[in-house]
Structures are given as C-alpha cells and as structure tokens.
Amino acid sequence: MPIEILMPALSPTMEEGTLSKWLKNEGDKVTSGDVIAEIETDKATMEVEAVDEGVIGKLLIAAGTEGVKVNAVIAILLQDGESASDVAAPKAAAPAAEPAKSETPAPAAAAPVAAQPKADIPSDPDIPAGTEMVSTTVREALRDAMAEEMRRDPDVFVMGEEVAEYQGAYKITQGLLQEFGPRRVVDTPITEHGFAGVGVGAAMAGLKPIVEFMTFNFAMQAIDQIINSAAKTLYMSGGQMGAPIVFRGPNGAAARVGAQHSQDYATWYSQIPGLKVVMPYTAADAKGLLKAAIRDPNPVVFLENEILYGQSFDVPKMDDFVLPIGKARIHRKGEDVTIVSFGIGMTYAIKAIAELEKEGIDVELIDLRTLRPMDLPTVIESVKKTGRLVTVEEGYPQNSIGTEIATRVMQQAFDYLDAPVLTIAGKDVPMPYAANLEKLALPNVGEVVQAVKTVCYK
Amino acid sequence: MAPRKSASVSSRKTAAKPAKKEFTGSNIAEFDRDQDMKAYREMLLIRRFEEKAGQLYGMGFIGGFCHLYIGQEAVVVGMQMAQKEGDQVITAYRDHGHMLATGMEARGVMAELTGRRNGYSHGKGGSMHMFSKEKHFYGGHGIVGAQVSLGTGLAFANAYRGNDSVSVAYFGDGAANQGQVYESFNMAALWKLPIVYIIENNRYAMGTSTARATAQSNYSLRGSGFGIPGMQVDGMDVRAVKAAADEALEHCRSGKGPIILEMLTYRYRGHSMSDPAKYRSKDEVQKMRSEHDPIEQVKARLIEKGWATEDDLKAVDKDVRDIVADSADFAQSDPEPDVSELYTDILL
C-alpha cells in the first residue's frame, strides 16, 4: 500500500502552513530520517522527515503553496514494487482525536479577609474623535509598547532568555535587537534567579529594566528576588531607593503543556504590598498599560497570556497611548448583573454574555486590567446598580481574585446585594495533560452562564 | 585501546586538566558482539520511537511540548549499559529516550504522550512528566535545572540508607547555568553523595549556543571549585560513554563522592516541535548526522567485524518498528482517562 505523507503541525494551535520547499523529487528514494520538505508558519519553520522508506511516487502540493491544511496529504510514498499509477486519489485528512466535552458545577465562594486604602487614580485618556483604529495583535501591541518606551528613554532595556537573537520564545521581542542592539536587548543564560536579581540591582541603580520570563512558571525560580528585593526595597530603605522594573511574560495555562507549565500567578503577586500587578485582556490595554508599567517608578508584574498573543483588537493610533494602572474598564454596560473578570477570563465571560443575551439577561462586564491596586470603586458602583455579581478567572479557587472581590463587596456593598456573589475559577487540581481532563480543569462558558442565572434566580 | 573514530567531536574537547585521578574520558570500552547488538537495538528503538512521536505530534495526537532525543541516543544507552539494578535515573523534559533505556514499556510511554489512560501517568503528566518507580526512573521534569537538586536528593537517600546505588542525573548545557546546580554540587561534594552528574552538551539550549550562554564552556570543569572530578566524553560513541560510565559509577560506588560526565552530543531535531531553526546551519546538522551518527557507527562496526549481516540488522529494524507501531496503535486507541481522574492523586 502506498503511504500517504501528511502535512504536519508545528504546534497544537497550527491549522495550516506554507509548504515552502521540496527537497526530494518524484522518483527519489528516501529512507527514514531523510528531510523531504520544509514547511513554515509565521512563527517557525520545520523540516519534514520521512518516517518510512520508499520511493517518492507523487508530490501533490507544489512548493511555495500557502494555506496547506494540517493533515492534508502532501505526497505519496511508494513501497517495493508499487508504481505511481497505483496511487488512488487522496482521502480527506483524518481528524485528530476529539476530546470529550464536559460540564461540572460551579465551585462555591470562600471568604478571606482584607482591607485596602483608597488610591487616587486618573481615568483613561480621551481618545480624540476621528482617531484611526488599527487592528493589532496583543503580541504586536506589547512589542510596540516596549519599542516606543525604548525610543523614549535610553535607560529602558530588555533582558531574558531568548529575547534577542531568537526574537523571543513567543516572538514578543521581535525586531527589538535589530533596532536597539545587543546592549539594550540582552540574552541571558537560563538563570532566572540570577538575572531577576541582576535586573533588580540595575533598577536600584536607576536603570529601567524589562525582565522577560519565558513564562511565569519559571519566575518561581526568581520569586525571591521579585518579592524580597524588588517589592520591599523602597519600604526597607525608608523611601531612599526602589526598583523601577517590569517583570513580564506569559502566565497561566497555554494548551496541553501540563502541570509545571500551566499555572496562573495572578493571585500570588496580587497579595504583595510593594508590587503593582497588571493583567490585560485586549491589545489596547496591553499596549497602554505596558507603557505605563515601564514608566512606573515601582516594580510591576505584568501578566500576559500565550493564547491571547495572537488575538487582534483595535488599538488607537496615537503618538503616546498610555493607560492608568489601577483602573478597571467597563467592557460592556448592562443592568441586570455584573461580571468581573480579567486577562483570559474575559473570553469566557464574553461568550457567556452572548448566550445570556438571548435569554434576556443584560450583563455589565468589568475588565479589572490591574489586580494591584485593584479598582474596587468601579466594581462597587456597578454592583450598586445590578445587585448581583459573578467573577471569572482561570486560577485556583482558593484565595482567588474572585474570593477577594466577594469579600470586599460583602463588606462595602452588603445592603445592595440581591444574591450571594459567585466565583468561577479553575478547578482545585494541578493542570492535567490529557485533553479531556485539561478542559475540565479550566473554567467553561457553561459554568459562567449557570452562575449568572443562579444569581438572577433564573 | 581502539583508535577514536569521531575526529571532530574529539576536537571539541578542550584540554581539561584532569583532577588528581586520571579521568580522561577518552577510553573506549571493548564491546563484544552481544553488546554491540544490544547497543544497536536500544538506540534504534529510541530513534524510531522518537520519529513516530514526531509524526503523531504532526497529526495532532500529541499536544503541548514534545522534545525529541534523536541524535543523543548513545548517551543514555551507554550509561544504562554500565548501571546496576537499583541505580536511579532522573532527567528533564527530553526524556523519552531515558524512559525506554530504563526498560519502561513503549506502549505506556506513547500512551502518555497522547494523554491516554494507560500512559505511565494515566495521561495526567504528558511528554515532560513521566515516572516509573519500578524502573527507578524519577522523571521527567519541566523546570530547567530542578532535576539536578532532585537527583542529588536521590543520592542523599542512597548515602543515608548506606546502600550501593548511584543516582544518575542528566541535564543540559543550558541547565548547567542554573544556580541550584552549584548549590547541589556543593552539598554532594561535602557529603560525598553517590551521584553521576551527566551534562548532555548538545551545544544548544533552545536557540542559544553554549558560546553565547557560558563563560566556561568546558562543562567537565564545572565541579572543580568543589573538588568534583569531571571528564569530557564523546557522547556520539556508545563505547566511549560506556567506558566513562564504568569509571564514574565505580568512583561513586567506592564512596568517593560525585563525578561529572560532560557528554559531547548533538540534537538533530528542533528544540521542541516548533523551532525557527535559524540559530544553526543545515550543514552543521547534516555533518553531524553523516559523520557521527551514533547508530551508524555501531552498524558499520557490526558489519565490518562480520558480527552481523545486512539481513540480521534488517531483522532488528523490523522488530523495533513493530514495537513502535504497536505502541502508536495502542496510544491512539487507548481511551482518554476517566473524568473522575481529575480529582485523584492530589493528596494521599
């Protein structure tokens, strides 16, 4: 039987790619391990190696073809004694295993205790009428923010693993080395604790480092420097010296990368006095808030998300678009119930709202954007109007951002509540690898819909 | 001692001043036919398994990260041939080869890669996180450098119990720059722990070459401040690995404390499945494949010595392919874990 050679995927999210080059011709003999073709996506290139032995019977896709679907048959390999005329028309690509769907009940709220002094934070800047809106990915927005701030201030530099020559493990620093050179775009060895400390030291000396962690999972190696050094120095020095530094990188679950690479640190850092913690959802917020973070004289932990990197949003085309840290954004106005979310949690909320709309439930959606300082007044204001509140996040349920908000709303707006606050979070388990279990471990739209109906007594 | 075959790998060796004892790393184990056949088969199993894993990844059956060991097979196979039952193995995420070498079943490994219920971790660990207590394989770790401290702890347990086992801890040239590696070296030397630190120097940590990441690229010297001896070994020649392993394990078993083996090796494939591959030339990869391939070296020797015919080797090849094909079929048909598994194995 002739063997079908299929278009491979470079990553779990890849759906199609370019078949850039054939390295074998029809009639060539190949053995396993021979490179037969090159394929590429916007992120990477890969060599396709033969797994089986035989003779190339037919090349079905021309070199240079774009948009070749993963698992499409790209060539036919003939075994001993077969000829090209034996080859039948290729079948449709076999779909990959489809993981099981699931629905689990919403976890109930818990209640830690806290109190927070009020902060005086300006509102978002006005965007002049007629400003052009440019569709931008979160990835580009983050890169633009860094590039603009590096142009503006020679003390700003970026450092981290693979940020320079490799152009960033997730391509966030793409082009920065070319524009700013190796003095300001610094590749480090894999020494998170060490380079986080080096960054804090440089910040104490007055530079403005942007420290990229390949992911925040690896910042656990460095968390001592982030908390004990960066966050506390200003206080311990009686205000003499602080650390104007940004720690940034992807946070939380990506796709199928297992327990050690999937943790959400939102609530960890948000507990620490001396830090600011930002977790944007849209590209505009990513840009405006990263620019603010770089300018901020304090250490800022800036939590991004790999799945959001490729998503596009409108970003206003302005010379200097900076947003205030510490201010929530009302993503959608509504009357019946308030949902508070942030980061990738917003994606569940937005999908749930589309379903709830059909049932006549009008949701107000607040994107916190900053977790510390937390813009509680905006939340309270909304709850006073709707009387009902649901929070949505991907992190663990215990001591979550949601339980924190529930506590504070209970303390400050008890008389306005018409129902208990419900908190939707990830499940209380390490992230499993199996596709079906991973889905179960994350929140889902059904849970959000159900929670909203519950607080509306519907 | 037989003459060394791989010229350019040995030319990578920087003249290391041997610590007190004459650890040169240049010895070549004399293999008999059985040993060469075993090495051939074991390495081929890893190679074919990894090729299949790459293919299943391309088809969407394997998700997330998937780091292939192709090119580095001689390191783990040579080490394993020298180890004794009870010696522990621990490594990072490029771990499928280590698991197969310790005797873990291809089916269980492949089914873990596809996230199915009969995988070694019931589908809950994935490519980077698999373990087998029975085979003394302690993982499978995703955090670069973490396994070095953990491996040192395994050695601590051996010393504590006064048993004869040695911990074998593998890590990369990139991992060798992590701080906890040196904290571990200090404790291991201080307490004379039985551990072989194996630095698999495949020249790159993702896209960063060793030259761009370290001030001391002779990794065998990394323990010198603690008095830990080290040697650079041709990690593409399974006999050189075996000879060095014998010396190192003997050193540890006789109570002299830790030792470092820097294995000069090479990974043919990208770091994980998606890799821009812009940090090295195709020629460099091609040259290693055609001149230093660990499997081809054994194959050539078997034929040259008249120990095996092409047909004998084809039979081995077929055997290995069958095992791999069976594991792949199994891994695709095995069901996903039961949803009740979500909340199991969190606390005892």
Ligand SMILES: Cc1ncc(C[n+]2csc(CCOP(=O)(O)OP(=O)(O)O)c2C)c(N)n1
């Ligand atoms: C603490 C930590 N930092 C960063 C990473 C991301 N990462 C995974 S593998 C890798 C490169 C490691 O290279 P090396 O130690 O040489 O091993 P190799 O991949 O070559 O086998 C990096 C940076 C990680 N997993 N853990």
Ligand SMILES: [Mg+2]
């Ligand atoms: Mg390496």
